[in-house]
Amino acid sequence: MELKKLADCLKALGDPTRLEMIALLKHRDxxxxxxxxxxxISQPAISKHLNRLKVAGLxxxxxxxxxVFYSLNRKKLEEVGLGxxxxxxxxxxxxxxEAKGLLVHCE
Amino acid sequence: MELKKLADCLKALGDPTRLEMIALLKHRDxxxxxxxxxxxISQPAISKHLNRLKVAGLxxxxxxxxxVFYSLNRKKLEEVGLGxxxxxxxxxxxxxxEAKGLLVHCE
DNA sequence: TATGGATATAACAATATAGTTATACTATAA
DNA sequence: TTATAGTATAACTATATTGTTATATCCATA
Numbered sequence: 001m002e003l004k005k006l007a008d009c010l011k012a013l014g015d016p017t018r019l020e021m022i023a024l025l026k027h028r029d030x031x032x033x034x035x036x037x038x039x040x041i042s043q044p045a046i047s048k049h050l051n052r053l054k055v056a057g058l059x060x061x062x063x064x065x066x067x068v069f070y071s072l073n074r075k076k077l078e079e080v081g082l083g084x085x086x087x088x089x090x091x092x093x094x095x096x097x098e099a100k101g102l103l104v105h106c107e
Numbered sequence: 108m109e110l111k112k113l114a115d116c117l118k119a120l121g122d123p124t125r126l127e128m129i130a131l132l133k134h135r136d137x138x139x140x141x142x143x144x145x146x147x148i149s150q151p152a153i154s155k156h157l158n159r160l161k162v163a164g165l166x167x168x169x170x171x172x173x174x175v176f177y178s179l180n181r182k183k184l185e186e187v188g189l190g191x192x193x194x195x196x197x198x199x200x201x202x203x204x205e206a207k208g209l210l211v212h213c214e
Numbered sequence: 215t216a217t218g219g220a221t222a223t224a225a226c227a228a229t230a231t232a233g234t235t236a237t238a239c240t241a242t243a244a
Numbered sequence: 245t246t247a248t249a250g251t252a253t254a255a256c257t258a259t260a261t262t263g264t265t266a267t268a269t270c271c272a273t274a
Contacts, residue, residue: 003130004123011121013191015232016114023110023194024201032251037209038200045233047252052231066241066250067213081191084120084184087130093145094131102144106174106220122262139221152263154222159261173220173271213250 001083009080012056017041018049025059025072032068108190116187119163124148125156132166132179139175 001009013019017039024030024038035046050070053059057076062069097103108116120126124146131137131145142153157177160166164183169176204210 003126007121007123007126009121010117010126014114014116014118014121016111017232019110019114019117019194020197020200023197026194027196027198027201031211031213033211033213033249034201037204037211041232042234043251044235044253048232051252063240063251064214066248068251069213077191081188084188084191087126087133089134090127090130091134093127094134094141097144104138104140104144106138106140106176107171124262140219148262149264150221151223151265155262158222170221170270175221 001079003088006080006083009056009058009076009083012052012058013080015049018053021049021053021070022058022072022077025070026074029062029069029071031064032070108186110195113187113190116163116165116183116190119159119165120187122156125160128156128160128177129165129179129184132177133181136169136176136178138171139177 013022020038021030021035024035032043032046032050035050036043039046050059050061054061054070058073058080059070060073062071094103120129127145128137128142131142139150139153139157142157143150146153157166157168161168161177165180165187166177167180169178201210
């Protein structure tokens with residue numbers, strides 16, 4: 001995954017509430033109203049956290065009648081993990097600076 | 108890794124600048140002055156990003172004369188990846204709500 | 215010891231984030 | 245069609261984040 005996209009996903013995951021949501025969704029799909037008693041925040045706050053995860057592509061939503069169920073995008077979560085362990089090769093950054101004579105040589 | 112700590116690490120990694128720093132440090136140790144021409148931000152900004160990574164335990168610093176070199180804590184980075192793929196079991200959260208009669212049953 | 219280079223910290227500004235309450239929207243059911 | 249439950253959005257506030265410039269600190273060396 002590209003660095004910018006990966007950073008976006010990591011930022012979405014980098015919040016205790018959202019990470020706990022992900023952990024719960026790993027267990028099973030959940031509807032918004034199930035999250036409300038779990039977290040000590042208002043329903044709109046829950047909704048916004050879920051939207052943040054959705055925008056990052058980490059969850060999908062699925063309306064069933066008046067309820068909206070959220071599901072974990074396991075593939076995406078796995079991609080983030082893999083992205084972390086296989087960060088893109090950025091050695092060319094130093095090479096390019098070297099070519100422009102901008103690379104600092106310490107000591 | 109505990110959820111709160113994991114979220115802290117993910118938040119530290121969830122910034123394009125810091126993630127690119129991590130990618131560069133995966134290649135080799137770098138001193139602060141080497142990062143300056145890479146990113147379009149001031150030296151104090153570089154310094155603060157590195158401190159954020161250090162506080163999260165993702166890098167270590169090592170002074171050599173007037174230079175400060177930063178090294179990737181590969182073990183920690185790996186732990187974060189593993190933490191993501193093996194999120195703690197939180198099924199007890201629903202169980203406890205169930206016991207208190209607070210669990211919502213949709214549909 | 216004085217000077218200068220490398221890095222960190224302080225003080226501040228602009229923007230992003232995460233929460234709130236109020237309200238709008240959507241679907242079910244009376 | 246009206247009322248109600250579940251969810252999302254709007255408007256706002258407080259705090260966190262990320263950058264800046266100015267300055268302090270640390271170390272090598274003239």
